[in-house]
Amino acid sequence: MADFDLFVIGAGSGGVRASRVSAAYGARVAIAEEYKVGGTCVIRGCVPKKLLVYGAHFAEDLDDAAMFGWDVPQKRFDWQVLRDNVLAEVGRLEGAYTETLTNHDVTIFHERAVVTGPNSVRLASGREVTADKILIATGATPVLPNIEGVEHAITSNEVFLLEKLPKRIVIVGGGYIANEFAGIFHQFGSHVTLVNRTDVILRHYDQQLVDRLMQISLRKGIDFKFNALIERVEKRDDGTLHVSMSGCDDFDADAVLFATGRHPHTSGLGLEDVAVKMGDNGRIVVDDDNRTSVPSIFAVGDVTDRVQLTPVAIREGQAFADTYFGKKPHKVDYNCIPSAVFSHPPLAGVGLTESQAREKLGQVKTYTSDFRAMKNVLAGRNERSLYKLVVDELTERIVGIHMIGPDAPEILQAAAIAVKGQLKKSDFDATVALHPTMAEELVLMR
Template identity: 85%
Template sequence: MADFDLFVIGAGSGGVRAARVAAAYGARVGIAEEYKVGGTCVIRGCVPKKLLVYGAHFAEDLDDAAMFGWDIPQKRFDWAVLRDNVLAEVGRIEGAYTETLTSHDVTIFHERAVLTGPNSLNLAGGREVSADKILIATGARPQMPQIEGIEHAISSNEVFHLEELPKRIVIVGGGYIACEFAGIFQEFGSQVVLVNRTDVILRQYDQQLVDRLVQISLRKGIDFKFNATLDRIERRDDGRLHVAMTGCDDIEADAVLFATGRRPNIEDLGLEAAGVELGETCQIKVDADNRSSASSIFAVGDVTDRIQLTPVAIREGQAFADTFFGNKPWQVDYQCVPSAVFSHPPLASVGLTEGEARNRLGSVKVYTSDFRAMKNVLAGRNERSLYKLVVDGATEEIVGLHMIGPDAPEILQAAAIAVKAKLKKADFDATVALHPTMAEELVLMR
């Protein structure tokens, strides 16, 4: 008899969900985590980053407060206070995740686990364990380039632990992580230079909304260096960094942050010994039931490189546990997954972009609302929001919904249900507006 019915490697969002649900069904579950319980999202991703986003919003809110009658005589930001409070909250949530596992009788091993076969593992402390099923949920990590002086740069892992706020920071990348930290540091008062090797950022989002974000970001003072690459980094005697560039002038900075993609964590896991096959991006290849090429070994989350989002990993973990331990088989639907960029202002999207819809459907109708939020009008802030509905011209079904503006991600979560449910433009038109809100624009487009 095996030591466990299920053994999970990695206590991130997907692994914790699978372990908890499988244990609730009565399975004997063990989980190994070599760093901290909670994974990327809780420890060094979504949660601490969103708290920094909240902190950054006060920069503009305090400026706007005067037009609403508030007298704020002094505006001063203390990075150390926010940093330490965020890290304390991360610690609290880590404890809550640990409590969730222990309360469901999941055995936690705070050490590395390595596969020694399709049903066996070796723990760093020397113990050998066996399991009927093994789930790999080790996530992914930031990809760092092999350039001279890379040891002077940081990734999104280290950014939450900076000793002091950089006066000038170079951020390399064109994805959501790069754009989010560009907005955060700009609001904190840093000079931000965003470097991208092409002239396209946020390529999976609707181009019209991306263009709007770039326009607003330029007005805020973010300096974009497109079609540029970073060659090497040198630390000067005064501690500052000299960044040698191709495609633009060299840059002097206090910090360099790389946000150029994430790589699945598959190294030294014993995958070859267990017969687990990898794909082109070094991801664990799995089928629709999250099963790898080894019939007893499964994988969920970023290590499979399907959609690298926390809610997707959680759903995959839930589907795995329901299917193999709850006798309730189902598979994750990867269509119409909503996503957001917590930039300043934030951007949110679900379904097909206008370009994708035209390529796929041919006949497309597009409805937009381009407006200034009421709060921005009174504050004298010339920053416009843009909402966009992409509609199948043949069926009138809404196939895409895209927004940029205050609270766009909060609004989109509910609106995404309508896109998932294949509602038509007429269903939006028939819904009474909730006034005065920004969200009412969704049902007023004609």
């Protein structure tokens, strides 16, 4: 008999869910984590980043407070206070995740594990462990370019540990991580320069919303350098950085943050040695039931590079446990996955963008609402929100909803149900508005 029914490598969102649910079904489960229980999202990803976003919002809220009758005599930001409070919350969550696993009788190995066979793993301590099934859930890791001086730069892994707030920060990338940290550090008072090798940012979002975010970001003073590359980073004696560029002038900075994508974290796991089929960028190739080319080895989450989102990893971990230990087989539906960019202001979308809908469906109607939120009007802030419905002209079915403005992600979560449920524009029209709210714009477009 094997030591365990299931051995999971990686205690992130997908691995923890698969472990907990499998154990609840009666399986003997072990999990190995070489860093901290909770994974990228909880420890150094979406959770601490969202806490920084909350902190950054106070910069504008305090400015706006005067128009609402509040006297704020001094506005001073202390990076160390926020950083330490965020890290303390991360520590609390790590303990909570660990307790959840322990309460479900999951054996936790706080060390690295590598695969040594179809049914065996070796721990860093040298112990060999056997299992009927092995699940790889090691997530993804930030990509760094091969340039001189890259060791002086940071990634999203290290940004939460900065000793002090940089007065000037260069952020490299055009995706959601780059744009989110651009907004965060700008609100904290840093001068932000965003460098991108092309002239396209947030390529998977509706272009009309991306253009609006660009307009707002430029007005706020975020500096964009398009069609530009960093060639070298040089650290000077005073600790500042000189950034040598191609495509634009060189400049000096106090920090350089690379947010140029994430590759599946599979290096050194021994997968090639046991003939697990690998794809590009080191991703693990799996079927619809999360099984690899080796029948006893499975993978979920970012390590498969299907959809790199925490809720997707959780769904995959749940489906794995239900299918193989709960006798309730099912597959994850990857259609209509909502997503958001927690920029300033945030944007969110679900379903097809306008360009995707025109390419796929041909005949498309769009409805938009371009407005200033009531709070911004009284505060004297000219920032405008934009909501957009993409409708299949033949069926009147809403195939996409896209929004930029305050609380857009919170509103979109509920609106995504309409797209998933294949509701029609007439269903929105028949819904009475909830007034006064920003969300009522979704049912008032004509």
